[in-house]
Amino acid sequence: MTKMIVTDRASDVSTLAGWAPAWADLVAADPHATPFQSWAWARAWLQTVGAGRTVASLLLRDGRDAVALIPLYRSRGPWQSLRFIGTGNSDYLLPIIRPGYEAVTQACLDELVATGRGDLLDLHQVPDHHPLAAGFPTAERTDQSRCLRLSLPPRFDDYVPRLSKSLRYEVRRRDKGLYKEGRATLDVARTEDEARTAWNTFLDLHSRRWRRRGLPGAFALPAVRRLHEAWIPLAHQAGEVVWITLRHDQRPVGVWYGMRTPRTWYFFQSGFDPAAAALSPGTVLVAEAIRLAIEDGATGFDFLRGDEPYKRRWAPDTEGTNVRMMIQMSGMMSGPGATFNRAGHRIETALRQRFEGRSLRS
Numbered sequence: 380m381t382k383m384i385v386t387d388r389a390s391d392v393s394t395l396a397g398w399a400p401a402w403a404d405l406v407a408a409d410p411h412a413t414p415f416q417s418w419a420w421a422r423a424w425l426q427t428v429g430a431g432r433t434v435a436s437l438l439l440r441d442g443r444d445a446v447a448l449i450p451l452y453r454s455r456g457p458w459q460s461l462r463f464i465g466t467g468n469s470d471y472l473l474p475i476i477r478p479g480y481e482a483v484t485q486a487c488l489d490e491l492v493a494t495g496r497g498d499l500l501d502l503h504q505v506p507d508h509h510p511l512a513a514g515f516p517t518a519e520r521t522d523q524s525r526c527l528r529l530s531l532p533p534r535f536d537d538y539v540p541r542l543s544k545s546l547r548y549e550v551r552r553r554d555k556g557l558y559k560e561g562r563a564t565l566d567v568a569r570t571e572d573e574a575r576t577a578w579n580t581f582l583d584l585h586s587r588r589w590r591r592r593g594l595p596g597a598f599a600l601p602a603v604r605r606l607h608e609a610w611i612p613l614a615h616q617a618g619e620v621v622w623i624t625l626r627h628d629q630r631p632v633g634v635w636y637g638m639r640t641p642r643t644w645y646f647f648q649s650g651f652d653p654a655a656a657a658l659s660p661g662t663v664l665v666a667e668a669i670r671l672a673i674e675d676g677a678t679g680f681d682f683l684r685g686d687e688p689y690k691r692r693w694a695p696d697t698e699g700t701n702v703r704m705m706i707q708m709s710g711m712m713s714g715p716g717a718t719f720n721r722a723g724h725r726i727e728t729a730l731r732q733r734f735e736g737r738s739l740r741s
Contacts, residue, residue, distance in 0.1 A: 384446070384483055387438040392425050398438055401445035405475040411509055413681075414619045414638040414645065415469040421450055423610035424465045428602045435461055439480070439487060446480040449487065458498040461491070461708075468606060470526070470645075470683040471701070472504040474511065485514040492706050500706040504684075507700045518704040525686035527695035531678050535670040541694040549662040557627065563658055565667050568622035574615045577622035578607065581634035585650030597648060614638070623667055625651070625660050633660035635668050643679040644672035665693065 389395050395402075395418070402418040414420055425432065432452040439447040454460040463472035476484050488511075492500050504523055505512050532538050539547055557563040568574040582598060589596030598604050614620035621644065625633035633651030637644055646668065651660035672680050682690040684701065 384487075385440045386487060387440065389434050389436040389438070391434055392422070395421070395425075395434060395436060395450075398445075398448065401438065402448055402475070405445055405448050405477060408477045409475050410478070410642070411473055411506070412475055412640070413471045413473075413643070414614065414640065415465055415471050416450075416473055416475050417614075417617065417619060419613035419617055419619065420469070420610055421464045423606055423613060424468060425452075426609050427605040428468055429464065431455075432464075434464075436464070437487060437491075439483060441480070441483075445477075447474055447476045447484040447487070449474040449484065453497065454501075459496070460499040460501040461495070461497050462501050462503065466503050468603065469504060470524075471506055472502065473506070473509055476510075481510045485510070488514065492708055495708060497708050499708060500704075502704045502706075504701045505704060507702055512702055512704070515704055515706055518706045521703045521705075523701045523703050524684040526684055526699045526701060527682045527686065527690050528697040528699070529669070529680040529682070529693060529695045530697065531669070531673050531680055533673070535673050538669065538673070543692065546662070546692050549659045550666040552659050553663050553667070557658065558663075562628050564626050565663070566624050566626065567671070568615075568624070571612055571615050574611055574620065574622055577624050577634055578611055578636075580624065580631045581622070581636050581648070581650045583650075584631070584634060584652055585648060588650060588653060591653065621668070621671070623664055623671070625655075625658065625664055627655055627658060632658065633664050635664040637668055639672070639675070639677070642677060643681050644668060644675070644677050645681045645683055647683060661689075669693070 387398075389398065399418045406412040406416055406418075409416070425434070429452060432455070435451045435453045437447075437449040437451070438445060439449075450464040451461045452464050452466075454462060463469070465472060474484050474488075488500070492515075502511070506526070539550060542550065552558060553563075553565070568577045582604070585598065586596055589599075598607070611620060619638055619640070621635075621637040621639050623635040623637070624631050632655035634649065635646075636648045636650075638647055639645065646665065649661060649664055651664070669680055680693075682693070682695060
């Protein structure tokens with residue numbers, strides 16, 4: 380029987396750190412949770428991109444058991460918005476809920492809107508299949524990004540026939556030529572030092588590739604690089620990050636940067652040397668990641684935000700849309716804040732349409 384729900388509040392990072400054991404327990408229990416809901420990601424974000432932000436998070440307890448965590452912060456500016464920790468840098472943003480407590484969590488958010496201090500509840504990158512997406516019928520909703528996912532069979536050999544003939548040929552390169560001769564190799568980072576080396580190699584390859592095209596790339600901002608540099612050691616310890624490095628004659632020519640949970644692997648980014656195109660580095664790295672995910676017991680492979688054509692080559696069988704939900708609260712600046720955010724969303728959408736799909740696939 381459900382007891383009376385008690386709500387604990389956090390207004391600083393040290394209180395959140397004290398919630399870390401409950402946080403990990405909830406992430407393990409919530410089937411919707413991704414690495415972007417982990418304490419490691421939240422901690423790294425608050426130390427870097429979100430440094431100086433005011434924490435406004437909620438932990439719900441049923442008796443002594445934690446049943447939901449709503450990781451929010453309060454924005455700075457002429458109006459105050461409550462947003463999920465990680466906004467702007469996370470592909471999925473959600474409360475973390477023990478199954479069976481979805482209604483209790485929604486009631487808490489409803490009460491926050493009705494009585495909380497602030498102007499807007501501004502929730503970004505909420506997957507449309509999550510219960511929260513239907514939880515605010517009066518919210519102003521805008522689509523933010525498409526997400527493609529792949530259901531994994533028990534064996535890699537059962538998956539390959541789903542692919543086109545040309546992609547099957549590229550995937551099987553690792554059984555031929557330089558790969559068969561041992562001159563091209565694929566290695567997974569096992570230690571924290573290997574993970575750091577893979578990150579530095581990835582960053583160099585990724586940045587060089589984008590600079591050649593006259594574009595800044597995803598890691599141009601120092602704060603974004605610091606976010607990942609803070610997260611990688613924490614994620615490695617928690618088993619939430621995967622690095623696969625492709626080498627040609629011992630020289631690294633490609634790196635796949637992924638995230639994982641016991642249920643799903645996530646394709647975050649990749650970087651490779653365009654001069655190594657004969658090795659099909661992008662294709663071989665993704666194929667290796669899918670193979671390793673299946674061997675790891677994962678049942679899903681998530682391509683995260685973006686509907687780039689190269690992702691569809693891998694025969695994803697599930698599509699979803701991330702939505703932004705904006706709910707006006709009682710503050711006097713809620714109207715101007717909503718108007719400004721609408722304009723910002725239009726600019727964001729235009730930029731995404733300009734650059735999405737321009738990744739190289741090989």
